[in-house]
Amino acid sequence: MLNYTWSMDYSVQNSVLDDHHKNLLKLFNDAYDLIISKAPVENTIKLISELKVYSIFHFSEEEKLMRAANYPYYEEHVKEHKKFIEDITKFKDDISEQTSDLNEEIFLFLSDWLIHHIQKTDRKYIDFL
Ligand SMILES: [Fe+2]
Ligand SMILES: [Fe+2]
Helix, strand or coil, X not given: CCCCCXXXXXXXXXXXXXXXXXXXXXXXXXHHHHHHCCCCHHHHHHHHHHHHHHHHHHHHHXXXXXXXXXXXXHHHHHHHHHHHHHHHHHHHHHCCHHHHHHHHHHHHHHXXXXXXXXXXXXXXXXXXX
């Protein structure tokens, strides 16, 4: 069971970006529910696509603010964003009904990545933005 609830431990002290992160966590919870309930694979793919689109939007907003602030760790941060988009794209393309355990495993890897990214990488920009 996956149920991410946003808390102050996730806060980047910017209400817009905090709202984005809350939306991302919700999409992750919803996608996980579809994966473990073995919902029709088209539904899962649709939600993973939404998650991807929303991630691209969020990352680009974050990158805009980092550029405006001349954030010194911009390049390495963007690299992490790019890697995530590559991974989630691959996951979306590979999803299949035959490998539902694997779907769950890869998805948990992606969600761990996101949590770690918010709590470690994103929170590093707090003092700069
Ligand atoms: Fe973020
Ligand atoms: Fe980020």
